[in-house]
Every structure is written in C-alpha cells, then in structure tokens.
Amino acid sequence: MPLKTFRPNTPSERYKELPSFDEITKSKPEKSLLTPLKRSGGRNNTGRITTRHIGGGHKRHYRLVDFKRNKREMEATVIGIEYDPNRTCRIALIQYKDGTKSYILAPAGLTDGASVISSATAAPKVGNAMPLSNVPLGTEIHNIELLPGNGGKVARSAGQSAVLSNRDGGWALVKMRSGEIRRFHEACYCTIGVVGNRDHMNEVSGKAGRSRWQGVRPTVRGMCMNPVDHPNGGGEGKSKSGGGRQHLLSPWGHAKGQKTRKKKKTTSTFIVESRHDRKK
Secondary structure, three states: OOEEEOOOOOHHHOOOEEEOOOOOOOOOOOHHHEEEOOOOOOEOOOOOEOOOOEOOOOOOEEEOEOOOOOOOOOOEEEEEEEOOOOOOOOEEEEEEOOOOEEEEEOEOOOOOOOEEOEOOOOOOOOOOEEEHHHOOOOOEEEOEEOOOOOOEEEOOOOOOOEEEEEEEOOEEEEEOOOOOEEEEEOOOEEEEOOEOOHHHHHOEOOOHHHHHHOOEOOOOOHHHOOOOOOOOOOOOOOOOOOOOOOOOOOOOOOOOOOOOOOOOOHHHHHEEEOOOHHHO
C-alpha cells in the first residue's frame, strides 16, 4: 500500500506521509461486530497512572476480530476490506455460506470476492487457516496460535509474518522476523500470507495533533528534567557527563538497561534460538 505525500504549504505537511487507504473498500463497520471500548487513560483500577503518555483521542468501537477461525470446513467470501482504529493492519469482513459474518486480519493480496476457509485440508492460499502440520515448509504465515485452540497470538501487526522452517516430532519450527526460532505444536492453527498495510512503519504524522487524535499524550525527554525527576536529568545545558546523555529508558527501576523479560516465563521453553544470540 503506497503512502501519499503533501505539498509543503505548512511546516506540518513538509515531511508528512500518510496512508492512501487505496485498499479500503468498505467505509462503515458491521454494527453486529462492534462492542464498546473503555479507555483507561493509562490508569489502573485505583486511578493511578501506571502507563504514561496515554489519554484523550477519538472515541472508538472495538471490532470483534476472529483470531480462532473456529468455523471449520465452511467457505467464506470477502465482502470488504476495512480500516480498524485499534490495530495497525486492516481487517477483512467475510460472510460464510450460512450467512454468518466475521472479521479476520486482512493479509496482503486479499481482495473483495475472494474465498477463504479454515480447514485442515485447505489449500495453502492467502487468507486460508490451517494447522501447522499441513502447511508447506517455507510458507509465510501469520496469526499463529501459541496453544491449540487458543486463537492466534503471534505475527498479527501490519507487515508481519513468520516462516515455517521445519517439523520434527510433532513440533513445528517457525522463524520470526526478529530472527528468533520458536517451537509450536503441529496442531496450532495459523493463517497463510503476510499481514497487510506493510508501509505502516514508514508513516510520518507530521504534527503532534495527529498523535493526540490517536490517544498519545506528549512525551518529555528525561534530559530536560531535574535530577530528582529522572536519571538523565540535570547538568548545565546539554550535559554529556553526570546527567543527560546516558541514554537510559525510564525514571524507575529499568532505567539502566536491565532485562525486563521474566526469567521463568513459561513460554521460554519453546524458544529454540533467541533473537539476541544472532547478534553476538
């Protein structure tokens, strides 16, 4: 999907690059698949801010996306490709032969009128869902289940995909974009293709106002603060010694580069080759 640029009539338009929305074929969402979306403003259940820089933004409805693809052995037709304000990729509205409608993530190349199916015997065609045991080796896949029947959790954002590299002893080895190689049970379902809207990473808002529309509040650099407020604070001007230029991350415990992943995380046993090992 190409990005559109603007004439520099104003400073905000000089570097702005926004999506052209050429792939969008349906402007209004399916009302039966909408649900209210409560906004937290970055606060927890006691009202304290636990995640900074969140607040405001345009009101949204949540689109009920089918990550499980449970309706097996029944073909569905793509009615339209829609914009989803809650995720970076586009979503496709599909209708099954019995009249049921559903949303799925829209992979690149999926168009109106195309037929998709979720089946163990399905052809490895873009948009079809099938278990890893039946996917040809070397195929690009997305929306991969971590546990059979739990719904897709891996490779769901714009432009993402993984590659099925091998199968051994009831397990499938999948290589991620990061270089990590992970084991998945062969019974886990996935969807064929690459998630659409690949140019999302190249978008340039052009102005702070567009970030506010999306619910992102202003971020103040730590080196602009006082030493009491942030590890990077202090110093006379742009200090390169005691304060200001250590490139730390946050004003709390993980500001000095500590690893944040839990050491005993259950899914760590499925990592065959870490993405960090490839950088050594």
